[in-house]
Amino acid sequence: MNAEYTVKSVRPGKVYDRNEHGQVLQAFYVDLQGPDGKIEQGCYWRRKEGNNPEEGQSVFGEVSEGDYGPRFKQAKGGGGSSDYGSRSSGAGNFKGGGKSPDQQASIVRQHSQEMCLRWLEVHGHAPDGLDGLRPIIDWFEADANKAASEAGGKSAGPDASGSASAGAPPTAASPQTDSSVHQRFTEQLEAGGLNPAASTLVTNWVFSDWDSTDEQDRALKALEDPSRQAGAVKKIRGRYEGLHGPLPEASPYDEDIPF
Numbered sequence: 001m002n003a004e005y006t007v008k009s010v011r012p013g014k015v016y017d018r019n020e021h022g023q024v025l026q027a028f029y030v031d032l033q034g035p036d037g038k039i040e041q042g043c044y045w046r047r048k049e050g051n052n053p054e055e056g057q058s059v060f061g062e063v064s065e066g067d068y069g070p071r072f073k074q075a076k077g078g079g080g081s082s083d084y085g086s087r088s089s090g091a092g093n094f095k096g097g098g099k100s101p102d103q104q105a106s107i108v109r110q111h112s113q114e115m116c117l118r119w120l121e122v123h124g125h126a127p128d129g130l131d132g133l134r135p136i137i138d139w140f141e142a143d144a145n146k147a148a149s150e151a152g153g154k155s156a157g158p159d160a161s162g163s164a165s166a167g168a169p170p171t172a173a174s175p176q177t178d179s180s181v182h183q184r185f186t187e188q189l190e191a192g193g194l195n196p197a198a199s200t201l202v203t204n205w206v207f208s209d210w211d212s213t214d215e216q217d218r219a220l221k222a223l224e225d226p227s228r229q230a231g232a233v234k235k236i237r238g239r240y241e242g243l244h245g246p247l248p249e250a251s252p253y254d255e256d257i258p259f
Contacts, residue, residue: 005061008039009031010028010052010053010055024048025046029200031043031182041207043072045074108145111144112137119136119140181220184224185206185207195248205240206236219232
């Protein structure tokens with residue numbers, strides 16, 4: 001089903017040879033946030049050369065599950081508008097895009113609620129009753145507004161400083177956003193020799209199937225240590241292929257895309 005997504009991060013992939021239509025296409029791996037606040041990690045998206053997706057861009061289309069992971073297909077005429085600035089203009093820099101301040105605040109609040117639930121799922125500190133979630137949701141909302149303010153942009157919503165501390169969530173230390181950790185993990189796998197499709201596939205598997213967050217953290221630290229990176233990639237790859245078979249050696253998507 002087509003929906004409007006916000007591009008949260010972009011990683012360039014393979015550049016393809018000119019096709020029969022005279023087009024040069026490039027693959028990208030993008031994290032997309034849907035209208036429900038859920039972030040689809042590492043979606044494969046191929047575009048005409050020079051027509052690169054940008055962080056903060058709003059796009060209309062469908063995310064589906066391919067043989068090698070999620071992929072995004074943009075609907076015709078679904079360029080969308082940009083409600084956030086790209087990284088070059090400051091993360092979280094709201095540009096309006098036709099949405100009122102109330103709508104912008106609602107989007108940030110919904111995202112904060114989603115991040116609260118994801119954080120609780122990872123850390124397992126569930127409070128008693130729904131009211132116990134509010135301080136955690138307020139923390140994420142205040143953090144988003146603080147980041148927007150520090151980047152020189154307009155606040156995403158009402159000032160939440162009266163209801164949430166800018167220091168850390170009420171129940172534990174500040175978590176990193178899933179998207180940033182996933183992106184770091186994927187980038188280190190690529191630096192260690194895996195192609196973008198395989199790196200995205202392995203990253204999604206690590207963060208969906210590994211039960212221990214400590215083990216995930218140790219793996220990331222090993223990948224980010226130049227002296228241990230090659231061995232860590234080999235170990236993680238072997239573990240994956242022992243369960244699921246060989247990783248793809250190249251991108252499986254070869255069809256032409258007319259936009």
